[in-house]
Amino acid sequence: MESSAKAGKRHTGQTLLHARRTSRGVWAQLKKNRFLYLLLTPALLLTLIFKYGPMYGAIIAFKDFSPIRGIWNSEWVGFKHFEKFLTSPNFETIFMNTLKLSAYGLICGFPIPILLALMLNQIRRRGIKKNIQLFLYAPNFVSVIVIAGMLFIFLSPTGPINQVVSWITGSPMMFMTDPEYFRWVYILSDIWATAGWASIIYVAALANVDPELHNAASLDGASLLRRIWHIDLPTIKPIMAIVFILAAGGIMSIGFEKAYLLQTSMNLPASEIIATYVYKIGLQSGDYAYSAAVGLFNSLINVVLLIGVNMIVKKLNDNQGLY
Amino acid sequence: MLIQNSPFDRFMLVCMKLFLLLAVLVVVVPFGYIIVASFMDPTVLLNRGLSFHPGDWSLEGYRKILSNEAMIRGFFNSVWYAAAFSIITVLVSIGAGYALADDSLVGRRTVMTMLIITLFFGGGLIPTYLLIRELGMLNTPWALLIPGAVNVWNIILARTFFKGISRELKEAANVDGASDRIIFTRIVLPLSKPIMFVLALYAFVGQWNSYFDAMIYLEDSKLFPLQLVLRSILIQNQAAPGMIGDQQAMAELKRLSEMIKYSSIVISSLPLIVMYPFFQKYFEKGVMVGSLK
Numbered sequence: 310m311e312s313s314a315k316a317g318k319r320h321t322g323q324t325l326l327h328a329r330r331t332s333r334g335v336w337a338q339l340k341k342n343r344f345l346y347l348l349l350t351p352a353l354l355l356t357l358i359f360k361y362g363p364m365y366g367a368i369i370a371f372k373d374f375s376p377i378r379g380i381w382n383s384e385w386v387g388f389k390h391f392e393k394f395l396t397s398p399n400f401e402t403i404f405m406n407t408l409k410l411s412a413y414g415l416i417c418g419f420p421i422p423i424l425l426a427l428m429l430n431q432i433r434r435r436g437i438k439k440n441i442q443l444f445l446y447a448p449n450f451v452s453v454i455v456i457a458g459m460l461f462i463f464l465s466p467t468g469p470i471n472q473v474v475s476w477i478t479g480s481p482m483m484f485m486t487d488p489e490y491f492r493w494v495y496i497l498s499d500i501w502a503t504a505g506w507a508s509i510i511y512v513a514a515l516a517n518v519d520p521e522l523h524n525a526a527s528l529d530g531a532s533l534l535r536r537i538w539h540i541d542l543p544t545i546k547p548i549m550a551i552v553f554i555l556a557a558g559g560i561m562s563i564g565f566e567k568a569y570l571l572q573t574s575m576n577l578p579a580s581e582i583i584a585t586y587v588y589k590i591g592l593q594s595g596d597y598a599y600s601a602a603v604g605l606f607n608s609l610i611n612v613v614l615l616i617g618v619n620m621i622v623k624k625l626n627d628n629q630g631l632y
Numbered sequence: 633m634l635i636q637n638s639p640f641d642r643f644m645l646v647c648m649k650l651f652l653l654l655a656v657l658v659v660v661v662p663f664g665y666i667i668v669a670s671f672m673d674p675t676v677l678l679n680r681g682l683s684f685h686p687g688d689w690s691l692e693g694y695r696k697i698l699s700n701e702a703m704i705r706g707f708f709n710s711v712w713y714a715a716a717f718s719i720i721t722v723l724v725s726i727g728a729g730y731a732l733a734d735d736s737l738v739g740r741r742t743v744m745t746m747l748i749i750t751l752f753f754g755g756g757l758i759p760t761y762l763l764i765r766e767l768g769m770l771n772t773p774w775a776l777l778i779p780g781a782v783n784v785w786n787i788i789l790a791r792t793f794f795k796g797i798s799r800e801l802k803e804a805a806n807v808d809g810a811s812d813r814i815i816f817t818r819i820v821l822p823l824s825k826p827i828m829f830v831l832a833l834y835a836f837v838g839q840w841n842s843y844f845d846a847m848i849y850l851e852d853s854k855l856f857p858l859q860l861v862l863r864s865i866l867i868q869n870q871a872a873p874g875m876i877g878d879q880q881a882m883a884e885l886k887r888l889s890e891m892i893k894y895s896s897i898v899i900s901s902l903p904l905i906v907m908y909p910f911f912q913k914y915f916e917k918g919v920m921v922g923s924l925k
Binding site: 345349350364443461510534570 | 641781782
């Protein structure tokens with residue numbers, strides 16, 4: 310409607326309708342909206358170059374990359390690099406490390422923001438609620454380097470936590486070097502850093518619940534926990550579904566940044582994940598093609614996972630999925 | 633309040649409040665420890681732990697960190713990277729968001745799909761690195777500022793905002809004969825200050841806190857942002873590389889590297905800590921608008 314109002318200055322409605330069906334109509338559209346296209350251009354160009362460019366560049370995963378011959382002229386080798394990865398002795402460890410780290414992280418981390426939001430929702434005094442939120446959100450703004458640095462400080466064999474531990478058990482726990490502890494350190498610090506912030510959307514959704522619902526339920530004798538279960542939880546269920554899809558779909562795309570920082574030569578059996586492996590073989594050892602193949606393999610798993618999880622959630626959630 | 637709480641309900645409420653208090657403590661105590669430790673004499677801290685005795689306090693950590701050339705340079709590098717990145721991000725996102733919010737724009741759906749695909753699928757680390765190298769952006773700040781400037785979430789955020797700007801307003805301006813350009817610069821831009829602010833904040837914090845791109849694209853340590861300098865201090869335990877000599881120097885170096893850990897954390901987090909309470913509601917707003925899709 311808006312477009313016809315714009316064009317109405319020059320055309321009658323009829324000619325516009327006619328013009329729209331022809332290719333000249335499209336051209337006229339382009340011309341009429343040229344300012345909007347101009348505004349869109351930077352984002353479009355950057356996306357094409359820096360997002361779709363590398364997708365094209367990913368074909369080196371199927372080639373024997375030679376820096377002299379360049380991406381295009383290097384020799385095709387098919388799935389050689391993929392086979393090499395899938396049959397390498399490291400494959401199982403790295404794959405399972407990646408999967409475990411994020412699956413455990415999802416299982417432990419997913420309920421916490423929901424619990425926080427449900428509890429925050431029970432705080433009636435707005436000032437107090439705001440202050441609690443202020444503190445709980447803060448760690449989200451701390452850089453991953455500082456978080457890792459703090460972990461090294463607090464969990465070092467002589468750090469404050471181990472002073473307590475050795476006082477009780479007589480010997481310090483090797484949090485940062487024993488592979489057994491790596492996942493716990495990673496996951497718990499992740500919850501510490503992100504759970505507060507992740508509760509925002511739940512808190513906001515809960516704020517929209519009509520208080521009359523709670524009053525009525527209370528008059529009917531519903532206890533606090535029943536009201537939370539039957540009123541608050543259903544309110545945030547669709548959001549929970551979306552958050553879960555996104556998290557589960559991204560389960561194999563767990564980030565490089567923190568895992569790499571927390572890696573020590575001793576905890577590698579648990580801390581080497583696909584992302585850090587890709588970095589090491591690619592940028593540190595310079596095996597570009599093989600590394601690109603490992604990365605591409607990982608991306609493909611992610612897409613499949615996301616589609617799969619979305620289908621499952623759609624079934625469970627009255628056809629409400631992500632797309 | 634009409635709600636009648638049974639004794640059990642009241643007990644549950646107290647439990648919830650205690651849990652929240654515990655959560656706040658879990659967040660606050662580590663920061664508090666770092667801040668107190670940063671003002672302490674490192675020898676005392678190493679041997680006896682935290683102390684509130686005035687004789688054990690020292691500003692040496694801050695003196696050392698503020699005279700650390702790499703740290704100061706990193707700080708200012710980060711300030712300008714974050715500021716420049718914010719400006720570029722805002723310009724790109726506002727333009728795209730505004731254009732894509734117009735339902736009459738031909739090709740709008742195709743572009744949206746193209747953008748959303750990039751959320752779920754990418755070429756990966758190595759092809760991206762090779763592209764940056766091919767473009768000659770390696771070891772230049774551009775590698776940090778340009779590729780990340782287009783962010784689909786930001787564009788969706790801006791688009792949602794512009795969809796909310798009354799269409800009648802635009803149509804009225806149209807009828808008055810104003811061109812798209814005039815409408816955008818005279819009417820829309822002044823109205824979109826809040827969204828620009830939110831986008832800029834996110835971009836600033838994101839750039840300030842990131843280290844990965846700098847680590848893989850930058851070689852010249854003069855270009856390093858603060859986070860990379862911090863990494864060498866906190867993770868790699870290098871207070872001052874190239875200073876390792878005899879035993880005594882080693883011990884001194886260890887003491888120095890322990891000492892500046894705390895003060896460097898405080899100094900590097902200071903800008904965000906100061907900003908954060910004032911801007912909290914804008915950050916929240918960003919999450920809310922984005923999650924509405």
